Every structure is written in C-alpha cells, then in structure tokens.
Amino acid sequence: MSISVHNGSVDTAQRAPEPIADACCPSVTQEILSIEDAQRFAQLLKAVAEPTRLRLVSIIAAQENKEACVCDLTEPVGLGQPTVSHHLKILVDAGILSREKRGVWAYYAVIPGALERTAAVLSPVH
Amino acid sequence: MSISVHNGSVDTAQRAPEPIADACCPSVTQEILSIEDAQRFAQLLKAVAEPTRLRLVSIIAAQENKEACVCDLTEPVGLGQPTVSHHLKILVDAGILSREKRGVWAYYAVIPGALERTAAVLSPVH
DNA sequence: AGTAGATATCGACCTCTGTCAATGTCGACT
C-alpha cells in the first residue's frame, strides 16, 4: 500500500476543507452578520486570537526568507514540538500560513494578504 | 468589618482596568511580538473572535442611533439576558463597546475607531 | 412604601482548548 503519491497534487486533495480566509464580502459593520458568517469569521479570528500563535506568525514574518521550519520555532516560543506543530496546523487550516515540505523539514510561511483579509472582517478596507 | 460603601462614586472608580484597545505601536508583521504584547493582542482579538459577540457588534452598529440596550439584543441573538450581558461586558472591557446607563436601560455603542484599531494589530494601516 | 421591570452578578454545568508525553510516519544517510 501507500503508493507514495508522486503526483504532487493529491496531497492537497485530501486536505483543504476550504480555508476560511475567503472573507470576501460582508464585514461586521456593513450589515447584520448571519449566524453562518459570524461562525466563519469567529473561527478565522480565533486562529489568530492566541498569544502563542500570534508570536509564531510574527516570528515567521520576521524571518529573512519569510519562512521557518518547526525546529526554528520551538525554542523562541518555549514550547514543545507537538504543541508548536498543533498551533501551526490551526493557522494553516485557517488559511493564514502555507506549509511546504522540503525533505525532512516543513517550511511555514505567511500567505500574502491573509492577515489583511482577516483584518478586513473587522474593518473593511478603504 | 465590611463597611458597605454607601459612597456612590465608587462605582466608576472600581471599574476601568484600562481597555486593551490602545494597541498603538507594534503589529504582528512589524516586529517580533513580545510575550506581553502577544497576550494583550490576543486578549483584544479574543473579545471579538466569538460568533455571538460578532453578531452583537454587528447588530449594534446597524442600529439607527448606533446604540442598543440589552432588551433589544436578547431576541436577535436568541440567548438569555444574563448571557448577553456577559458578552457585552467582555466587549466593554476590551474597549470595543461603550456603555451608558440612561434610566433603567443600559445603552451600548461601538466606540469609534475601536474595530479599526483592533484590525490594525493584524494589518497596520497604510 | 411598595411594586414592576431592566440589568448585573453568582454558581454550576458542560464543552472547548492549550499543553505534554508517548508513539507513529517519513525522508536522508551510512
């Protein structure tokens, strides 16, 4: 079994319950939020409303290559590797971070515009 | 002991542990967040990262007078009065909403610029 | 004074969430 997918795209087929960061249209102050929109927005904001995850995003963004692997992150945040991995997964699922595996390492990067889209939920651009 | 304070003005003196919405300087992408900043920002974002609270803010902002009392809010969100009161308190403590008591009613309003300042934590203005 | 109504607070319950130790998985290297 485990015919290791050499076809790169299958990896993404299994994953991706559609990231929540496609907050295109409504905003908190533009109209009364539906229950569904409120839940989507809350889930997106929750991904970022956590001290450790904020620092993770901050550290990754401050990196020279704009990316970092898990081993670069455990020491700065002072938490165990499974915990860091867990936080990163939440940020990836929310559409804030991207994950690329190169060899043994997994490199995480901030998806361009993701934070701006998240912020736009609270304050639409202008 | 316990000389019950009959002094009316203690009410306001007791309150106000400085709202967290004075996120003036740093931002997630500008520099590596200190642990203290990360905690402050997370607490501010947590206040908004909840479906019911998002809808409360949304409903209040959509009101004609830009304000609403608790009795206006319990029915739209479909929750009990103590629960709504609890959520509103969290938003007030975070510096998102203001509270003004007129007669028997307590009127809540979105503090101008509060949502923008909160959003600026994720995406600095420009 | 006494009542009624709006809101805040308290206590309890249950779910969600952050953390860790242990284990599983996979790639690189000898």
Next chain:
DNA sequence: AGTCGACATTGACAGAGGTCGATATCTACT
C-alpha cells in the same frame, strides 16, 4: 537494511470559556 532526525498524530489532563437559572441591584412609577 538499519539508524537517526524532523515532524505529525494520539490520548490524557487541566484550565478557560459559554450558557443558564437564581438572585441581587437599581430605577421609575403608583
């Protein structure tokens, strides 16, 4: 093949957080 190292996943635990019923407080009104 076998080992080592990086990362993900699982299970368990403690603490935080959302909800409600009951109660307290406070104001207007008769």
